[in-house]
Amino acid sequence: MNSPQPSFFDQPRAVWAVAFACVIAFMGIGLVDPILKPIADELGASPSQVSLLFTSYMAVMGVAMLITGVVSSRIGAKHTLLVGLALIIVFATLAGASDSIGAIVGFRAGWGLGNALFIATALSTIVMAARGSTAQAVILFEAALGLGIAMGPIVGGQLGSISWRAPFFGVAVLMTIALVATAVFLPRTPVAARRTSIVEPFKALRHRGLLTIALTALFYNMGFFTLLAFTPFPLAMSASQVGWVFFGWGILLAITSVWTAPALQRRFGTVPSVMGALSLFALDLMMMAVFTDSRAVLVLGVVLAGAFLGVNNTLITEAVMGAAPVERPVASAAYSFVRFSGGAIAPYAAGRLGEEVSIHAPFWMGAAAVLVGLAILTAGRGHLSGLPAPGAHSRREAEALAAADAA
Template identity: 65%
Template sequence: MNFFHQPKAVLAVAFACVIAFMGIGLVDPILKPIADELGATPSQTSLLFTSYMAVMGLAMLITSVVSSRLGVKRTLLIGLVVIIFGAGLAGASDSIGAIVGWRALWGLGNALFVATALTAIVTSSHGSVREAIIFYEAALGVGIAAGPLIGGVLGSISWRGPFFGVSVLMALAFLVTAFILPEGGTRPQPSSLRDPFRALAHPGLRGVAFTALLYNFGFFTLLAYTPFPLAMGAQQVGLVFFGWGAALAVASVFIAPRLQERLGTLSAALLALMGFALVLAAMALWTQNKAVLAGGVVVAGLFLGINNTLVTEMVMNAAPVQRGVASAAYSFVRFAGGAVAPWLAGFLGERINDHVPYWVGAAAVLAAVAMLASSRRHLNHIDAVLAHAPA
């Protein structure tokens, strides 16, 4: 597909997505510097991810309600403003508690922005839903890859640098979105707070959501805990996670569609989850070997990229509900895993040893394999839906 053969509005949202997704990996290179400078433990520092994900998951319940009443553009802009303030105030803080709190505000803004952005791209882009999702995942991948790299460069100056960097970049994204995205974008039917819970009554969507909750234990163990046993400088950690994000982007856009065509959506997703579980198991066995940890992070990006694209497609087609509602319901459940995993990994690493968080992550991803396999009969229609989607 031609990524640039899209309406200007879609390109504007995609650009803002790139910057928004930088925020996920931007703090990885500075987790250890923050812990060292503020005297925080790994589990306390990992709360930067927990507060962000917990608030983001809860806020997902209101995204479809807000966007259906305010419209896509206003919701996106509100989300961007909240991120600007949350990131900036986190950078200006002097205690781990304050940073965790402002990171939670950042999560609220990200929820309003991310869920609405996916709906905006799917609704407004040229081509099929599948192509729009790949386009969205490409923006996600570029942002995730760039985040640790920029975080490493700014973090080598000061741990505050990445937070202020996000504020500046989000201000730029705000201007681009404000001036390029049309005012009268597509507005979905008004929805209620009950709609996401009703959507989860569909066994296919529920199965995919809980699959994502489980594999997010592995995902955020990798993301939030690995900088501690790696024990490298901010720039070195940034380069490792840049490799992870680059692998994720390549797999999302190029490998996932080919595997999907050859194996089918469900089989390809199950294969990617098994691969990720094996990587975490290898990291659990050889946690003291920095080369294995760094290589495992990068290889995991390939499996996570494949899985992200395929799971997003399943979510959008699993249940006969509005896409914004499906996205809100799915994101609410999966971010619960993202909220618990960082703190749990830090706690287990402190209380037992560095190997245990990876074993727990691998076991959770294997449970995700079982969950998705058990939902197969409710998701077998996905490939038929995609095959008959308009080009």
């Protein structure tokens, strides 16, 4: 008798509690996007100065990823998640109460520390606690990511139309709800039997497959955060309008993360699907570079980018889990440390290029960075032979059903 496969939506309450917290955590990425220009106008800051809200956040998050495994292996996953959420609440509140761009940038750095502790631990927690395959768990995580990124600009835009401070306070309130849900529904997690070391993520990067994926992600994240941090300035829209534009981007990202990416992987395999998405994203940024003066083209470019980033995010995150023979939290920390460097560099570089060269230059930089990522993936694809090929999910599902029948 065939045993039915677990439904994607049939998950323990603990998984949904962590997924809900992920949605709120990922809102922090797009939340400030609609209020970048209002902050610049009210505090007398330049685009490059305001872009430091992304740079400090991403730089600290990337470095802090190196300690996530060290912390969680000593205090347990649940306590690590709760500490991360508490830090986000504190620093989001402080950022909203600040009166200078320097203070907001500093408190965003603290926010990044909290996000690092939460996000890296949340992925491994969902993978371990979810019913079904690792691929399904990653899709659930990426769906939370996409939904959070989609909601972030809406929340930021609507609250930002009241005051640029309101989105920060709004996140603090939502994170408090997420903290309570995680504390109540996630069972106590035991401390790891083996304590990890801070050097393990660096050792993991000696595996060529993981290094290839991480470097690819570093450069495509430069394109991603160029789009995120600079586009609001040439768009020259209100906070609410920018929020709706990036809401469309986030919705498309969520849809392609959950449905399109697995379909492409079954049809073409992981690496060809990522290569195709990177190529289309680079072309999208080139279009925005050529037609930066056209608001309609910028809006179209932003929304289309969501489709390409959704495919990349899901397939690359799943690939990280099997790219090196190391524990999942260690692989996630190593990968995140490298990829978030791109998110730290690009916003400030894009702002300076927009100020000192032209409004077209940031998008050309983003497109070039994505093409570098594509070249790295192409050169290193031989080290990724263990990743799913066309039809791999179908074969794995058939094997799982056959094993269930035999049992």
